Amino acid sequence: MGGIVEVNGLTKTYGKLNAVDNVSFTLEEGKIYGLLGRNGAGKTTIMHMITAQLFATSGQLRVFGEEPFENDRVLRRICFIKESQKYPENFRVIDVLNVSPLFYPNWDKELAHSLIQDFGLPLKRRIKKLSRGMLSSVGIIVGLASRAPLTIFDEPYLGLDAVARSLFYNRLLEDYAEHPRTIVLSTHLIDEVSQMLEHVMVIDQGKLILNEEADVLRGRASTVAGTAAKVEAFLAGKEVIHREPFAGLMSATILGHLNAQDRIQATELGLEILPVSLQQMVVHLTNGRSHREAGEAR
Amino acid sequence: MNRVIGIVRTHLADRWAWLVLPWVIMGMSFVCNLIIGSLADDKIYTGGLASIYVYLFVLGIVTVGQTFPFIIGFGARRKDYFLGTIASITIISVLSAIVLIILGYIERQTGYWGVGLYFFNVRYLSDGPILERFWVYFTMMINLYFCGFAISSIHRKFGRNGVFFFFIGLGVVLTAASYFISKYDKWKAIIDWFADLAVIELANGLFVGTLICILVSYVLLRKATV
Numbered sequence: 001m002g003g004i005v006e007v008n009g010l011t012k013t014y015g016k017l018n019a020v021d022n023v024s025f026t027l028e029e030g031k032i033y034g035l036l037g038r039n040g041a042g043k044t045t046i047m048h049m050i051t052a053q054l055f056a057t058s059g060q061l062r063v064f065g066e067e068p069f070e071n072d073r074v075l076r077r078i079c080f081i082k083e084s085q086k087y088p089e090n091f092r093v094i095d096v097l098n099v100s101p102l103f104y105p106n107w108d109k110e111l112a113h114s115l116i117q118d119f120g121l122p123l124k125r126r127i128k129k130l131s132r133g134m135l136s137s138v139g140i141i142v143g144l145a146s147r148a149p150l151t152i153f154d155e156p157y158l159g160l161d162a163v164a165r166s167l168f169y170n171r172l173l174e175d176y177a178e179h180p181r182t183i184v185l186s187t188h189l190i191d192e193v194s195q196m197l198e199h200v201m202v203i204d205q206g207k208l209i210l211n212e213e214a215d216v217l218r219g220r221a222s223t224v225a226g227t228a229a230k231v232e233a234f235l236a237g238k239e240v241i242h243r244e245p246f247a248g249l250m251s252a253t254i255l256g257h258l259n260a261q262d263r264i265q266a267t268e269l270g271l272e273i274l275p276v277s278l279q280q281m282v283v284h285l286t287n288g289r290s291h292r293e294a295g296e297a298r
Numbered sequence: 299m300n301r302v303i304g305i306v307r308t309h310l311a312d313r314w315a316w317l318v319l320p321w322v323i324m325g326m327s328f329v330c331n332l333i334i335g336s337l338a339d340d341k342i343y344t345g346g347l348a349s350i351y352v353y354l355f356v357l358g359i360v361t362v363g364q365t366f367p368f369i370i371g372f373g374a375r376r377k378d379y380f381l382g383t384i385a386s387i388t389i390i391s392v393l394s395a396i397v398l399i400i401l402g403y404i405e406r407q408t409g410y411w412g413v414g415l416y417f418f419n420v421r422y423l424s425d426g427p428i429l430e431r432f433w434v435y436f437t438m439m440i441n442l443y444f445c446g447f448a449i450s451s452i453h454r455k456f457g458r459n460g461v462f463f464f465f466i467g468l469g470v471v472l473t474a475a476s477y478f479i480s481k482y483d484k485w486k487a488i489i490d491w492f493a494d495l496a497v498i499e500l501a502n503g504l505f506v507g508t509l510i511c512i513l514v515s516y517v518l519l520r521k522a523t524v
Contacts, residue, residue: 053370053524070520072301075373086367090312099311102304103372 004029004150004182005050010059012045012206019045021206022059027150027182032196034214035186036282037203043186044082046203047152051080063150079104079148081139083155087127094123096138104146111175112145118167132159140168144175152184165189169196190279200278204286214278221281222258225251226271234262234269242284253284305369305382306389312364315357316390324350328417335415343416350394351442358387358446362454367524376520384512387443395435399428422497434501441504444511451515454522 003026012020020042027033035043048054049061052068052075061068068074087096097116101107116123119137121130127138136157143151157165173196176183185193200217202210212220221241224231228250235252242253253276258266266273276284310316327346335342361383369379402418410416418424424431453461479485495503 048524051373055521055523070375070377072375072378075375076301078373080371080373082371085371088312088364088368090314091368095311099304099308100372102301102307103369103374 003027004064006060006062007046007050008060010046010049010061011057012042012049012054013057018206020049020056023203023206023208025201025208025211027184029149029182030180031182031198032176033182033184034190034193034197034200035184035203036188036190036200038188038286041203041286042206043203044084044154047080047082047154047184047186051075051078051152053080076103076105077149078152079143079146079150080152081143081154081156082152083136083139083158085139087138089128091127092124093121093127093130093138096127096142097123100142100146104142104148106147106149108145108147111147112141115141115144115171118171119164133161133164136160137164137168144171147175147179147181150182150184152186154186155188156185157187157189165192169193172196190282191277194278197278202282202285209285210282217278217281218275219257221253221255221276221284223251223253223274223276223280224266224271225249225274226269230269230271234266234271241281242287253280255281301374301378302381302385305374305378306386308369309361309365309383309386310389315360316386320350320353320357320394323353331415331417332411332413335411335413341410341414341416343421345420346417347398347420350398351438354387354391354439355442355446358443358448359450361447362450362519366454366519366522370524376522380516380519383447387440391436391439391443394439395432398435399431402431426497430498430501434497437501437505437508441508441511444508444515448511448515448518451518451522455518 005025005027007026008024010020010023011018023042023046035046037043045054049056050063050068052070055069063074064077066074068078093116097109097112100112101109119134119141121134121137121141127135130138136159140153140156140160143153143156157168160168169192172183185197187193194214197214200210200212200214201208210217224234226234226249228245228248231250231252235254239255240252241255244251258273263273324347327349331342331344331346365383366379369382370376374382398418402424405411405416405418410419423434426434449461449464452464456463479488
C-alpha cells in the first residue's frame with residue numbers, strides 16, 4: 001500500500017523563523033496517526049500545507065499522489081478539522097450540518113444527527129453563541145460524519161470536558177472500525193489518545209524528531225532509578241533523554257531498547273527499571289534540552 | 299460543477315444577509331419617504347433606492363471575511379469559491395433587478411403611491427425601455443458588490459496595511475489627477491462628458507469595471523491563506 005500523503009523536505013519560513021524545517025514523512029492508508037508536539041511546534045502549519053490552505057516555502061508535497069493546491073480530486077477526500085475553523089456570523093449549528101454534505105461526498109447524515117444527540121448540541125443556536133466546548137464538538141461531528149479518506153483533527157477538543165472527550169474517542173474508534181480511513185490526531189493530551197495511536201510523529205521547533213510505530217515506541221524508552229553512581233555506570237553508552245537527580249539517588253530516562261544483558265546488569269546493580277509513558281517520552285524529547293532528528297538512534 | 303452549486307447554497311444559507319436584510323434596509327428607507335411624501339404636497343424625488351446598492355457594497359466587503367475562511371477550511375478550491383460567489387450575486391442581482399422593475403411598475407400604476415413619491419422611478423436611471431432598465435439595475439448591483447469584494451480581497455491577501463496602502467495610493471492618484479485636470483483646465487470637458495453619457499453607456503462601463511474587480515480579486519484570493 002502506497003502512502004496517501006508524501007512529504008519531502010517540507011519547509012515553511014516566516015521571515016527568519018523556520019516554522020517547519022525540512023520535514024519528511026509518509027502517511028499510509030488506514031491508520032491512526034498522532035502528530036504530537038508543543039504549542040507552536042509547527043503541527044498546524046504542516047496540516048495547513050497538506051490541505052493547501054498555506055503554501056510551502058520549499059519541499060515536495062503529494063496527497064493521494066497529486067499536488068493538493070486547487071485540486072478538487074484531492075481536496076474533496078480530505079476533512080481538516082481545526083481548532084481555529086471559522087464559521088459565517090449568522091450560521092447556526094443546523095446550517096453547518098446542512099452545508100457539510102456539499103463539501104464531503106461521504107457525509108453520513110444519520111451519524112451526524114446521532115452525534116448531535118450524544119454531544120447535546122442545540123441545532124438552532126448560532127455558532128457564535130456556542131461555548132468553546134460546544135464549538136469543538138461541532139468540529140468533531142463534522143470530522144466524524146464526513147468519513148473523508150483522510151481526516152485530520154487538529155486540537156479538536158479545546159474546552160471539551162472529560163466525558164465528551166471519551167465520547168469522541170469511542171465514537172471515533174467505533175466508526176473507524178466500520179469505515180477504515182486515515183486519521184491524523186494532533187493533540188497535547190497524549191496520555192488520553194496514546195492507546196488509539198498506531199503511529200506517532202513528534203514535531204519540535206519545526207523539526208520532525210520522532211516518527212515511529214506506536215508499538216515499537218512503547219518499549220523504546222525506560223526509566224532507570226537507583227543510587228546516582230550506579231545509575232551513571234549503567235547509562236554509559238546509552239542515549240539519555242532525561243536525568244533527575246534527587247539527593248544521592250537518580251532516575252534517568254533512556255531511549256532505545258534494553259536487551260536481556262542490560263536487564264541483567266541493572267538487576268546486578270540493584271537498579272529499578274520502569275516503563276515510560278508516551279506522554280513522558282514526548283515531554284522529555286521536547287523540553288528543549290535534547291536535540292535529535294527522526295531517524296537517529298534506530 | 300456540483301461544488302459550485304454547493305458554494306452557492308452555502309452563501310444563500312445565510313438568508314438573512316442575502317435575501318432579507320437588503321429589502322429590510324430599502325423598505326425602511328421607503329417607509330420614511332412615504333411618510334414624508336404623505337405630509338408634503340409636492341412630488342418627491344428621492345435617492346432612497348441607493349440604500350439597497352450601498353448594502354450590496356457592504357455585503358461584498360463582508361462576504362470575503364465571513365465565507366472565504368469557512369469554505370476554504372471545508373476543503374473547497376479557491377476557483378470554486380470564486381465561481382460560486384459570482385453565481386450567487388448574479389442570481390441575487392437578477393432577482394432584485396426584476397423586483398425593482400415590478401415595484402417601479404406598481405409605483406406608476408398607483409399614482410406614485412398616491413402621494414407623488416418617485417422612489418422606484420428615478421430620472422435618468424429608469425428612463426429607458428425595460429431591458430435597459432434591467433441591465434442598469436443589474437450592473438450597478440454587481441459592480442458595487444465586487445467593488446466591496448475586491449477591497450476585502452486586498453485585506454485578505456495583504457492584511458490591514460495592504461488596505462491602508464491601497465487607499466493611500468488611490469488618494470495620491472486621485473489628487474494628482476485632479477491637479478492635472480485643473481492645470482489643463484479640463485474640468486468642464488470631463489463634467490460635460492459625464493453629463494452626455496447615456497445610462498446604457500454608463501451601465502456597460504460599470505460592467506467592464508466589474509470584470510476588472512473580479513479579475514483582481516481572483517488573483518488576490520488565489521494565493522491568499524486562511
